[in-house]
Amino acid sequence: GEQRKPPLPILQTTLQWAAGFARNLGAEGREELERFGADAQAMEAVERAQRLRLEAAACAEEARLAEVQQRPASKAAERAEALAAERGRIVTEALGMIERWKKHSKVAHELVGALVSMAETGGDEFVGEMDRRGVAVVASMVADVWARRPQVARTALQLLAAISIELLIQHIEGAVDSDINIVHLGLEVLNRAIRMRGMAAIDEAATHGGREMLDTVEGAMGGNPMVSLHLLNLRRRLKKSIAKSLRPKKAARLPAEDVVRLKGCFDAMDEDESGYIDVTE
The missing domain is CATH 4.10.910 (30s ribosomal protein s13; domain 2)
Structure with a gap:
């Protein structure tokens, strides 16, 4: 038999049909129609985020193939330039969508999740593109906006960690006096990041004030059982590092x-x- 249409096209078609009758609707009916329209736009944004994730994966795979293929220098440079432009397009579009949808939890979550996936599959090239375009600032904003939605805030903090361990540490410190949810989730994400990435990430955390951040958090929230557990695990991991902190030591008065x-x-x-x-x- 005939295949069923996906929900979004059906909703879009129905809304187009209903728009012709909008002037005949009462206030309540028009409000309901607007709500359905907003839902359709959100569904469309989620689908676009999912496609961007696939486009980024394809771009990363093509970059990996380009590294092993034998091409003349001019052709290789041309291909590298095209891939860089494609990365820029994907990240720029995702960033613009997050700025528009940051207050819609489902869409924001899908978009930051797509960027996390890009960072994981695309490696340093995608991470560098995100860093240059200020994705870290937007990730911090989404985490703060949705601090009461752990699933969304956690993913946003994972994106921040993918871009910069240093910025994640600073974000945790900045939340000590205002939001235990961000501190708790931030410590969880930091623990996971340095566990997954190994010694390089541990040294990065130690270099950029990880130990000092733990002292600050412990002084303010050490009585919280979950926070204390994360602190214990992080201290154990940071003990493995001999890297010195770049932060200036407080002078004894x-x-x-x-x-x-x-x-x-x-x-x-x-x-x-x-x-x-x-x-x-």
Whole structure:
């Protein structure tokens, strides 16, 4: 028999037909028609997000094939330029859609999920494109808007982590005084990211203030059982890193008279005036 049409085309056709009668409807009927129209647009956006995910996967696969194929230098450069343009088009379209649909949970979730998939399958090229186009800012915004919807916020934070561990750490710190949901989900995402990516991600977290962030969170929310569990796991992982933090250390604040007293004690013990105190001294 005849195949059934997918729901979206049926809804679109019905809405086009109903639009001709809109002027004959009452206020309630027109409001209902507008709601159906908004639903149709959201469904269309979800379908487009899914297609963008597939287009990105195809682009990434073509880039991988291009690396192993033997082509003249001019042709290879031309193909690389075309692939870069395709990546830019895909990311730009997804970014524009997120900015439009960031307050619609289902569409926003589908779009950030598509970008996470692009980062995972497309590698550094797609991640770099997202970084250049400011996707991290939008990911942070979506996470904050949907902090009470863990599924949406978690995916947005995963996107942020894919772009920059440093930015994820900063986002967690920024939420310490305002939103335990973001802190909890952010720690969960950070744990997963460094577990999956290994030592390089652990060093990146340590370098960009991961240990300091854990201290800040523990001081503010250490009594929360789930937060404490994430902190414990992260501390255990960060212990594996010998990377030093790039954050400036907080200077110890001592009264001037204490500084003078300490210097006097040091000078008295440093009998050979070597500038340091050895065991015999």
